[in-house]
Every structure is written in C-alpha cells, then in structure tokens.
Amino acid sequence: MALEMIQTQTLNLKMSPALYQAISLLQYTNTELVDFIKEQAMENPLIHLEDSSYMSSKPLSSSWHNQPADKTxxxxxxxxxxxxxxxxxxxxxxxxxxxxxxxxxxxxxxxxxxxxxxxxxxxxxxxxxxxxxxxxxxxxxxxxxxxxxxxxxxxxxxxxxxxxxxxxxxxxxxxxxxxxxxxxxxxxxxxxxxxxxxxxxxxxxxxxxxxxxxxxxxxxxxxxxxxGLVQYIIPDVTIKKDESGYRCIMEDYFLPQLSVNFDDYRILRKDGDKETRRYLQKKYHEAQWLVQCLSKRKQTLLEVTEVVIERQRAFLEKGPKLLKTLTLGMVAEELGVHESTVSRAIKNKHIQTPHGLFPYKELFVRGVKTAEGSISTHDIKETIKRLIASENPAKPLSDQAITMRLKEKGIQISRRAVAKYRSECGILSSTKRKRKD
Incomplete structure (x- = not known):
C-alpha cells in the first residue's frame, strides 16, 4: 500500500475564551458573580470596583453594647x-x-x-x-x-x-x-x-x-x-405589581459596581514600553468585554422575565394552581435566541413573585397534549392529588388505575409518568397508602 498525503477540509466549532466567559456569566448566580468579579479585578489592574453601599450591623448583645457596622x-x-x-x-x-x-x-x-x-x-x-x-x-x-x-x-x-x-x-x-x-x-x-x-x-x-x-x-x-444552617436566598429577580401592571426588578444592588479605569490605561500606555502597551491593551479589551457581558447577562434575564410575566399572568394574579404550559423553547422563540441561552439564564436562579420565592425553573411547566389542547404537568399533578384524596383508603388507586382515570378525562400519559408525578407530589405508592380497618 502506497503512502500518500491528502489534504481535507473540515469544520470544527471552537469556543473562544471570551465566548466561554460570556456563557459562564449568564448562568452564574449573584453570589457566584460577586466572587468572579472580585477575582477579575485582582487580575486586571484596569478594573475598578466600588463595593455595594448596603451595610449591616452585628447584633446587639444582652448588655446593649453596639457592635461595628462594617459588614455588607x-x-x-x-x-x-x-x-x-x-x-x-x-x-x-x-x-x-x-x-x-x-x-x-x-x-x-x-x-x-x-x-x-x-x-x-x-x-x-x-x-x-x-x-x-x-x-x-x-x-x-x-x-x-x-x-x-x-x-x-x-x-x-x-x-x-x-x-x-x-x-x-x-x-x-x-x-x-x-x-x-x-x-x-x-x-x-x-x-x-x-x-x-x-x-x-x-x-x-x-x-x-x-x-x-x-x-x-x-x-x-x-x-x-x-x-447546617438554613440558607437564606436573595432572589435574582423580583416581580412587583404597581399602577401600570407587573414589572421586573433585578436584585443586583449588592453587587460591586464595575468600571474600566481609562485614565490609568491612557497614562500607563503612553509611558510604557512595547510589552507594557501590549499587556495594557489586552487587559483593556478584557475589561470592556466583561462590562459588556455583565450588561448582556442583565438584559437577557430581564427579557426572559418579561416573557414569563406575559405568559404566566394568571399565576401572578391567582397563584401556583394557575401555572400554564411554558417551555424554554417557547421563550427562546419569542426572544429570537437559542433555547440553551434561556436555560443558562435561569439556571440556579430564584425569582420573587407576589406568591412567594420560587426557583426560576418552576415557572417553566411542561405540557401534555389533550383533545382540548394542552394541559400543564402542574394541572396533571393536581388532578392526581384529587383522585388520591377521594380514593377508598382500604382499596387505594394503583398507578395503572390512575392512568385509566386520567385517560377518561382526556389526559393520556403512561403509567410510568403517573408514578413519577405522584412521587414528585410526595405521595406514597398504593401498597403503602393502604389502610386496614
């Protein structure tokens, strides 16, 4: 067999460090974002941080002596x-x-x-x-x-x-x-x-x-x-209602304020040698890119929340029982972005609503097609709860029996799906629910 050199052309998708950083920032929680921003400021002399002005005090002791108020x-x-x-x-x-x-x-x-x-x-x-x-x-x-x-x-x-x-x-x-x-x-x-x-x-x-x-x-x-202590969660976004309707507020008031020190960049670049100027130019572009990424992160999360407000208005008015079918794809299509962008934007984040604090993902509810349209998994779970609540304790409904009851209501899902939803509701299996007289 003769050896020969062959040139081929292929397409490979490579993620640049800047793009990777932008994607990572999108899925950071506020707490993770604080750590990341401080880390970047330590590595980049052109990044200037101004800490949040929010201050808290140490608790008073029983002798009523005040302690220093020096904690953010x-x-x-x-x-x-x-x-x-x-x-x-x-x-x-x-x-x-x-x-x-x-x-x-x-x-x-x-x-x-x-x-x-x-x-x-x-x-x-x-x-x-x-x-x-x-x-x-x-x-x-x-x-x-x-x-x-x-x-x-x-x-x-x-x-x-x-x-x-x-x-x-x-x-x-x-x-x-x-x-x-x-x-x-x-x-x-x-x-x-x-x-x-x-x-x-x-x-x-x-x-x-x-x-x-x-x-x-x-x-x-x-x-x-x-x-371990209870972990107190500060929401990433809050939905509030005022005279004009519902609006979303980014809860980023405790994040350090970041700016690019252009004056230092200009002075050092003017007086430095070639290697120094190359280093400063790189850090200047990195700092500018970070500011843009932070702004884009905020804009994306606000836009996603605006769609949620529009699609889940019944939930905002009446509570979780009226959550409607809403998928990542539906939001992505309306915003003209990829579904993964929406997924990253809501990852590990929490949202404060008029009905309490929720993991953001709980406002996204999968739907099941029925003869009359679509029904959310939340509604299916509520239906399963009602069926079990009205069952005979001596002869509780099996998952298969619940599947048949749902089918009679026009909801066609598998027995395995019923078992999954029942388990997510914290309801035991029929054998464990059975009560003897």
Missing amino acids: RTDIIEETISDKGDYRESLYQQANVLSLDHSLKKALIYLIDSLSDHGYLEESLELLAEDLNIDISLLNEALAILQSFEPAGIGARSLQECLLLQLKSLPEKAPLAEQIVSEFIDVFITGDWSSLSKELGVTGHDIQKAVEMIQSLHPNPVDNFEQ
Whole structure:
C-alpha cells in the first residue's frame, strides 16, 4: 500500500475564551458573580470596583453594647452558608435584614438572647419586660417577629405553641391539624381518636391524616441545626405589581459596581514600553468585554422575565394552581435566541413573585397534549392529588388505575409518568397508602 498525503477540509466549532466567559456569566448566580468579579479585578489592574453601599450591623448583645457596622449584605450571605455555630447567629442574621426601629430591634435581640438551648422562650414576657423596663406590648410585637423566623417553631413558649407555629408555616394550610393541636392536644395522651372524630364531625381517615402530619413535626425547633444552617436566598429577580401592571426588578444592588479605569490605561500606555502597551491593551479589551457581558447577562434575564410575566399572568394574579404550559423553547422563540441561552439564564436562579420565592425553573411547566389542547404537568399533578384524596383508603388507586382515570378525562400519559408525578407530589405508592380497618 502506497503512502500518500491528502489534504481535507473540515469544520470544527471552537469556543473562544471570551465566548466561554460570556456563557459562564449568564448562568452564574449573584453570589457566584460577586466572587468572579472580585477575582477579575485582582487580575486586571484596569478594573475598578466600588463595593455595594448596603451595610449591616452585628447584633446587639444582652448588655446593649453596639457592635461595628462594617459588614455588607454579601458578607451576611456568605456567613449564613458557612457558619455552623450557635443557632442564634442564624436568628441575628434574619433580624439584621429587617427595617425595624431601634427599640423594637433591641427587644427582638434580647428575646433571641433569652432563648433556651432548645429554641424555646422559657421566661415569661412579663418578667422580661420588667428587666428591660419596657412596655410588654413591645415584647409581644418582637416575639411575633421572632416566631416568623426559621426554623419554624422558634421562640415558642410551649410544645403546643411550637407545633402550631410549624403547622402555620406550611405552604398548604392544615386547619384540622391546627384545631387538634390547639384544642385537643390531650387526645395524644388518651388516644381516643374515635371520640375526637365524632366530636369534630370528620372521618377517621381525616383524623389519621392530621395526626400523621402532627407527628411529622419537630418538638425541638433547633433539632436539625447541627446539620447546617438554613440558607437564606436573595432572589435574582423580583416581580412587583404597581399602577401600570407587573414589572421586573433585578436584585443586583449588592453587587460591586464595575468600571474600566481609562485614565490609568491612557497614562500607563503612553509611558510604557512595547510589552507594557501590549499587556495594557489586552487587559483593556478584557475589561470592556466583561462590562459588556455583565450588561448582556442583565438584559437577557430581564427579557426572559418579561416573557414569563406575559405568559404566566394568571399565576401572578391567582397563584401556583394557575401555572400554564411554558417551555424554554417557547421563550427562546419569542426572544429570537437559542433555547440553551434561556436555560443558562435561569439556571440556579430564584425569582420573587407576589406568591412567594420560587426557583426560576418552576415557572417553566411542561405540557401534555389533550383533545382540548394542552394541559400543564402542574394541572396533571393536581388532578392526581384529587383522585388520591377521594380514593377508598382500604382499596387505594394503583398507578395503572390512575392512568385509566386520567385517560377518561382526556389526559393520556403512561403509567410510568403517573408514578413519577405522584412521587414528585410526595405521595406514597398504593401498597403503602393502604389502610386496614
């Protein structure tokens, strides 16, 4: 076989460092972006950073001595994630981000300092008010704020109040469970559930579900603290409603302000040698490119949010139950960008809505085609929940039976899909849901 040289032409897609940086910036969270910007500023002498003006103070101690107010909001977030100390530090941080008048803030911090190691407030408010020489109404107001903090149940004065606080913090209200804890807590000692069922006029199945929910609560609100503090999330975008309608706001106020120091570039480039000028020109272009990428990142996320506002208006008005089918492809088509761009823009980001804080991806809902059009997976899950809620506990519906019921409603999905949606709803399989009389 003879050897010969052959020249061929092929097309290869290579990603330049600048393009890679632009794509990476798009998918960074705000916390990751802060670290990246600071890293770039250390490597590039032409990048000038001005830290956010947001300041917070260290919590007041029980002796009421003020501590230095020298921490930014970013510092608070980083400490919240990394600190594994006393659970009170978590409460101090939650208190620091609130806008409270001085006297109320002092009362709140004093209550935090007065909590037991188990997170309970064991001293009476009357005695605490006497110690501080303040009106008890101020302490009551501070206690209400403390009891709204995480973990749920913190600041309770009894086990009964601790359980009630946890029930009230649940996304979906449980009025029967709240009534049992509030008015019939002694039944957990007697175990006379049949009498309770008759007195409340509800079925034994309803009582059992409520009791199981109560038993899943934590009698010690700081039990899980050693596993790590709750991570407090600052949204990347907030949707607010005003007189003109809904608008989106980028929550980037704590990001360092970046600018290119052109005066230094001009002076150093003029006085430097050839190698210095080449280096400065490279850094100048890198700094300009970074500014453009940051601006493009913000613009892309705002544009995506504008489409979400338009497509999910019913959700914004009425809540999660009215989430409509919305895919990455639908948004990408409307904006004239690639689907991967939308995917990167919302990756690991959170959005504050009138109905709470959500991972951005939860506002994107896949749809299933039906005879009448399309139905979102959220609606399918709600339908599955309703079917299971009305089933006979002694003969619960299997996934196949649910599949057939959905088919009768015009929703054709596989048994495997039903099992997946059921599991995502936190519902056990039929064998584990079965109740014996």
